[in-house]
Amino acid sequence: MPKHAFSHVNTWVFDLDNTLYPPSARLFDQIEQRMTHWVMNALDVDHARANYLRKHYWHSYGTTLAGLMREHDMDPAPYLHDVHNISFDALAPDPVLADRIRALPGRRIIYTNGTAPYAEKVVAARGLTDLFDAIYGVEHAQFLPKPERAAFEHVFTADKLDATKAVMFEDDPRNLAEPHAMGMGTVHVAAEPEAADHIHFHTDDLSAFLGRITG
DSSP states (O other), X not given: OOGGGGTTOOEEEEOOTTTTSOGGGOHHHHHXXXXXXXXXXXXXXXXXXXXXXHHHHHHHHSSHHHHHHHXXXXXXXXXXXXXXOOOOTTXXXXXXXXXXXXXXOSEEEEEOSSOHHHHHHHHHHTTOTTOOSEEEOGGGGTTOOTTOHHHHHHHHHHHTOOGGGEEEEESOGGGGHHHHHTTOEEEEESSSOOOOTTOOEEESXXXXXXXXXXX
């Protein structure tokens, strides 16, 4: 990875789940369980059907919430509050990652399909509080999910970032397609690389990757 590939960057955009903490923490397992129970209660279906719909909406719309809103006119606020009411005990502070994020020049922001209050709790549990200039959740995208272009446009317009001088770190490769089309650099953070024209770099260790940029 050539260090100069990031010399033009003045805004660093980070996804949250499975990006700023390792997938081994399995936070999303808790969220998925709560999503399934929410769908069961809201749509009066059994567990198997609710679990199927949760996955189906995620694949079809980008998030389970987007499917519930579009197909069932669901109010997002109670859903988002409930599914993010989880334990953060599996997360631990990462002072090395904190130092490397702090060393990045320019603005540092988080953009997640979760909510900003949930993101703040994750950030606190990881020891990353006060490192980010802004935290944007799905509520800032008018409840539109990544990977929709309009979702990115809402958030990036609010932040006034110049996409041609920004880079995004994200575990879901779908969510890097529109940033790439907008002129952003893209880094896929995941155990396994995915070959795609819209992915510029891959890493299975975000902290080490940032260390090569800032070191």
